[in-house]
Amino acid sequence: MYTAKLITRLCNSCLTDTAVTVLEEVVGMGWKPSVDTYTMVIDNLFDRGRVDYALKLFKYMALHHGILPDVDSYSFFLRAIRMLSRRDDISKLLKDMEDEGNYVGPETFNVFVDAYCKEGRMEDAESLVKLMNQRRICPAAVIYKSLIDGYCLKGNMSKSREVFDLMSHRGVFRDVAVYNSLLKGYCEDSKVEEAIPLFHEMMQSSVKHNTEEFNEVPKPDEYTYFIMLWGLCNNNQVEEAVSLFQSNKKFNLNISVYNMLIHGANKNGKLDIARSLYNEMTVIKGLQPNDMTYVAMINGFCEQGLAAEAKEWFLEMKEKGLWPNEATCTILLIGFRKTKQLDLVEMLLLEMEARGYESAKPMFSGPGPFSSLSAKEGMVSL
DNA sequence: TTAGGGTTAG
Numbered sequence: 001m002y003t004a005k006l007i008t009r010l011c012n013s014c015l016t017d018t019a020v021t022v023l024e025e026v027v028g029m030g031w032k033p034s035v036d037t038y039t040m041v042i043d044n045l046f047d048r049g050r051v052d053y054a055l056k057l058f059k060y061m062a063l064h065h066g067i068l069p070d071v072d073s074y075s076f077f078l079r080a081i082r083m084l085s086r087r088d089d090i091s092k093l094l095k096d097m098e099d100e101g102n103y104v105g106p107e108t109f110n111v112f113v114d115a116y117c118k119e120g121r122m123e124d125a126e127s128l129v130k131l132m133n134q135r136r137i138c139p140a141a142v143i144y145k146s147l148i149d150g151y152c153l154k155g156n157m158s159k160s161r162e163v164f165d166l167m168s169h170r171g172v173f174r175d176v177a178v179y180n181s182l183l184k185g186y187c188e189d190s191k192v193e194e195a196i197p198l199f200h201e202m203m204q205s206s207v208k209h210n211t212e213e214f215n216e217v218p219k220p221d222e223y224t225y226f227i228m229l230w231g232l233c234n235n236n237q238v239e240e241a242v243s244l245f246q247s248n249k250k251f252n253l254n255i256s257v258y259n260m261l262i263h264g265a266n267k268n269g270k271l272d273i274a275r276s277l278y279n280e281m282t283v284i285k286g287l288q289p290n291d292m293t294y295v296a297m298i299n300g301f302c303e304q305g306l307a308a309e310a311k312e313w314f315l316e317m318k319e320k321g322l323w324p325n326e327a328t329c330t331i332l333l334i335g336f337r338k339t340k341q342l343d344l345v346e347m348l349l350l351e352m353e354a355r356g357y358e359s360a361k362p363m364f365s366g367p368g369p370f371s372s373l374s375a376k377e378g379m380v381s382l
Numbered sequence: 383t384t385a386g387g388g389t390t391a392g
Contacts, residue, residue, distance in 0.1 A: 075383045114384045142384060149384085177385060184386075223386065230388070256387060263389055292389085299390070327390080334391050 004037050016044045020053070032065050039076045046079050055083060059093060063100050070107035085115035091128065106137045113143050117150030122159075125150060141167070145178050152185030157194070160185050176202075176218040180227060187231025199228050225251060233264025238273055253285060259292045266300025274300055291317065291324045295332065302335030310335065311344060326357045 003026050010019035019041055023033065038061045045054035058080040061067045069077040084090055090112045094104050109132050116125035125147060132139055144167050151160040164182050167174050179202060186195035202224065205217035220228075225248060232241035241261060251257050258281045265274035274297065281287045294317035301310035314332070317323075324332065329352050336344040352360035 071384080078383060110384075118384085146384065149386095180386075221385095223388090226388065227386090234389085254387085260389065267390080295390070331391055 003031060004034065007033075007037055008040060011040050011044045016041070016048055016050075019044065020057075023057075027064075033061075035067055035073055035076060038067065042077075042080055046083075051083060054080060055087070055089070058084070059089075059096075062093060062097055063102070066097075066100075066102045068097065068102075068104065068108045069111045070105065071110065074111050081111060081115045082118070085112065085119050085121065085124075088124070090116070091124070091131075094131075106132070106140065109137065110140065110142050110146075113139075114146040117146040117153075120150060120153055122147070122150050122154060122156075139172075141172055141175060141178060144172060144174075145181055148178065148181045148185065152181065152188070155189060157185055157189050157191060161194075173216075174218065176221050176224065179218060180221075180223055183224065183231070184227045187227055187234065190235060192228075192231040192235040192237065195228065195231055199224065222251065226257065229257065230260060230264075233261065233267070236268055238265045238268050238270050242273060242277070253287070255281070255287050255290060255293070258287065259290070259296060262293060263296040263299075266296050266303065269300075269304060271300055271304060271306075289322075291322045291328070294322060295324050295328045299331060299335050302332075302339050305339060307339035307341050310339060311341060314344060323351075323355070326352075326359055329357060330359055 003022070007019050007022055010016070010022065023037070023041055027033065038057070042054045042057055042061075045051075045057065058077070069081060074081070084093065094108075094112070097104055109128060113125050113128050116122070116128065129139055129143060129147070132143075144163055147163045148160045151157070151163065160182055164174065164178070167178065179198060183195045183198060186192060199220065201217050202220040205219055225244070229241045229245055232238070232244065238261070241264060245251065245257065245261060258277060262274045262277050262281075265271070265277060278289070278293070278297065281293075282289060294313055298310050298313045298317070301307075301313065329348060333345060333348055336342075336348065349360055
């Protein structure tokens with residue numbers, strides 16, 4: 001007990017080296033530190049850039065004390081696991097563990113497969129799954145989900161779908177998270193048409209839920225709807241997105257979803273839809289538009305070359321004291337430049353500089369702080 | 383922090 005407190009105190013006082021020395025000494029005397037103690041020292045070593053030593057300690061902990069990450073301790077060892085998966089040490093660690101007579105449980109496999117998938121190392125992930133199969137460890141749904149996410153990350157949707165179908169063949173229940181992962185992959189890969197039938201399946205399931213004895217398809221959750229709305233907007237199907245949105249009252253009070261739809265409508269040149277969404281949001285739902293709402297509207301008008309209206313919205317935003325962040329200011333600058341509204345460009349640049357936005361600075365090539373002429377010239381080169 | 387509160391230009 002006392003030793004653990006001492007190590008904690010040393011770590012908190014940035015005396016990591018001493019902490020490690022103490023740790024080594026007491027371990028040498030037969031003490032088995034707790035997971036918390038190991039985590040703290042390992043994290044401290046990572047913080048100080050001593051990756052090799054952190055990993056060495058991690059492996060020592062696994063080999064000699066049989067402590068390996070499982071679902072519950074995943075977050076504690078996240079950095080170490082990520083780093084290990086990057087260095088191709090996982091399979092070797094598993095083998096070494098077993099040579100030492102330690103049992104490697106399915107939870108540890110879950111964690112390591114997930115780490116490989118997040119790194120996009122699908123071959124390594126698959127070979128760990130193969131190893132699980134050899135040992136008659138049945139991969140749980142989370143493993144399949146990790147693989148689906150991993151293949152989506154690599155843009156390999158056919159492999160993602162293969163894994164998804166495989167779950168069904170093997171009788172592994174595909175929960176809503178698994179569906180969401182696949183739908184998200186399709187939507188981000190501009191293949192919303194592949195996602196739609198699956199989504200309908202889920203909707204049907206929600207209708208039939210109480211009458212069916214076996215319910216093999218999960219009900220959609222809020223995130224499912226978000227993915228579909230986003231996917232439809234990004235595949236030129238704003239009308240479908242809006243009607244889906246209108247048919248599901250539970251999300252109607254969410255400003256982020258409104259902003260996303262308004263943005264989607266504007267991006268597709270559907271200014272009328274954007275306007276009516278804006279009205280519904282502000283007048284009917286009583287929601288206050290935020291900076292993102294305005295940026296979406298202004299950007300939409302600029303895209304269509306409607307300078308006067310864009311300006312109106314910009315001034316209204318300013319009047320309300322709303323101010324976009326640095327990234328969105330740049331988007332506005334591009335829009336104003338496109339519509340030849342150099343007065344707004346200048347106004348925006350001055351405001352950005354006053355707010356200390358870094359991206360406003362390189363545009364001022366002149367010596368004075370308010371050299372607005374050179375600001376305009378700077379914009380031309382954007 | 384294996385489940386994601388979400389986009390935006392060139």
